Amino acid sequence: MLSSRDPEASEVIGTEPLPPFPFVTLILYTIGIVLGIFFILIGFIEEATGIDAVLGATFWILGGFLLIPSIFYSIMMIKALKTDQAGEYIRIIKNIPQL
Numbered sequence: 001m002l003s004s005r006d007p008e009a010s011e012v013i014g015t016e017p018l019p020p021f022p023f024v025t026l027i028l029y030t031i032g033i034v035l036g037i038f039f040i041l042i043g044f045i046e047e048a049t050g051i052d053a054v055l056g057a058t059f060w061i062l063g064g065f066l067l068i069p070s071i072f073y074s075i076m077m078i079k080a081l082k083t084d085q086a087g088e089y090i091r092i093i094k095n096i097p098q099l
Helices: 023-049 053-082 086-094
Strands: none
Touching: 023 053, 053 086
């Protein structure tokens, strides 16, 4: 246990570096958003033109599976970038799955 008289106490407490911001993960989530919107549009086109209603619904579901988590985690990463508190930044970054 470190005491207040220990000269190394200031070097040990509060010097843990912040985890690096995962820019690659943010780029991959952005690609997920673009692909999700693309699949939803393809599903809408298939449904509206009457080509194949089942395939259109499949693209809608696939697009939703890509779009919803990608938007959620992208927003969380932007919140981590905008926060001023180190503890909040660490908490947010640790809750985001790294791709």
